Amino acid sequence: MTHNVGGIDKLARIIIGAVLIGLAITGQIGAWGWIGLLPLVTGLLNTCPAYRLLGISTCKRQQ
Template sequence: MKTNVGGIDKILRIVAGLALMAWALMGGPVWAWIGIVPLATGLMGWCPAYTLLGMNTCPMKKP
């Protein structure tokens, strides 16, 4: 797995995931547990959807 999530994208995924999971814990709808997905992809730095779509938000590494 090559990292394809970086910077602001990673931060937004983690924050959104935590917010959705907190909502679920506070009595929100069951579907709010979907927050596990953005949290996991943000923490791992890899998104399978980005791989399928050929996207990458990581900065280019200099040799």
């Protein structure tokens, strides 16, 4: 699997995903909060299928 999520993008995905899941668990935003699994998993795995389809990468280039 090619990494295409890096740095700040990764951190933002993990934080947003965790917050959404936390809000869903506490019942503050309902079942839609479980959509937070998507950014959480893509942040943890450093890969985003949508980025791959669009040819985007936020990783620093290796020299």
